[in-house]
Amino acid sequence: MLDLLMKRRSCRKFQQKTVETDKIEKILLSAQLSPSGKNACPWEFITIEDKETLQKLGDCRKPNQPFLPQAPLAIAVLCNTEKSDTWIEDGSIASAIMQLEAESLGLGSCWVQIRLRESNQGKSSEEYVRELLGVPKHMAILNIIAVGYPEERLPAHTLNEIKTERVHKEIY
Ligand SMILES: Cc1cc2nc3c(=O)[nH]c(=O)nc-3n(C[C@H](O)[C@H](O)[C@H](O)COP(=O)(O)O)c2cc1C
Numbered sequence: 001m002l003d004l005l006m007k008r009r010s011c012r013k014f015q016q017k018t019v020e021t022d023k024i025e026k027i028l029l030s031a032q033l034s035p036s037g038k039n040a041c042p043w044e045f046i047t048i049e050d051k052e053t054l055q056k057l058g059d060c061r062k063p064n065q066p067f068l069p070q071a072p073l074a075i076a077v078l079c080n081t082e083k084s085d086t087w088i089e090d091g092s093i094a095s096a097i098m099q100l101e102a103e104s105l106g107l108g109s110c111w112v113q114i115r116l117r118e119s120n121q122g123k124s125s126e127e128y129v130r131e132l133l134g135v136p137k138h139m140a141i142l143n144i145i146a147v148g149y150p151e152e153r154l155p156a157h158t159l160n161e162i163k164t165e166r167v168h169k170e171i172y
Pocket residue numbers: 008009010011065110111112113154
């Protein structure tokens with residue numbers, strides 16, 4: 001697990017290679033095996049592979065996220081805010097687990113923040129994505145995870161980045 005965590009870096013350059021259906025299914029399965037507050041499982045996911053939609057998704061943020069249209073796959077992470085008061089935590093955990101599963105399958109991924117961000121079109125990122133993907137009002141849109149085979153890999157994390165002063169023993 002630690003090896004995987006060291007190796008995983010955000011990927012913003014993807015090969016033009018389709019992600020196999022079984023790998024997409026494994027990523028979605030990993031998300032749904034995530035822990036959630038009171039086991040409410042408030043998340044839902046939209047997979048996007050349509051080139052035209054991916055192109056439009058690039059404008060979900062200001063400045064735009066040019067790697068999103070280049071990714072062969074994007075997964076929008078939605079959370080039912082009426083189901084749980086820990087939906088942000090639940091959706092974030094599911095997102096991180098999908099990124100780790102993607103890494104374990106030889107794929108790269110990058111989190112694109114939607115909640116609290118602005119789109120290139122003046123409206124909020126959430127409103128922009130909601131209209132584009134037809135997401136109902138009770139589902140918050142937390143992020144979009146871009147996924148694909150890496151064209152370029154950032155160097156793995158090193159133990160030099162680890163700061164022991166962040167960890168306290170017994171009291172702060
Ligand atoms: C909550 C959150 C929001 C992020 N938002 C974006 C984003 O909008 N665009 C982007 O390119 N990367 C985004 N990232 C990726 C971070 O920039 C990246 O994880 C961080 O720089 C550490 O690099 P690493 O993932 O390679 O370890 C986000 C990551 C998190 C956890």
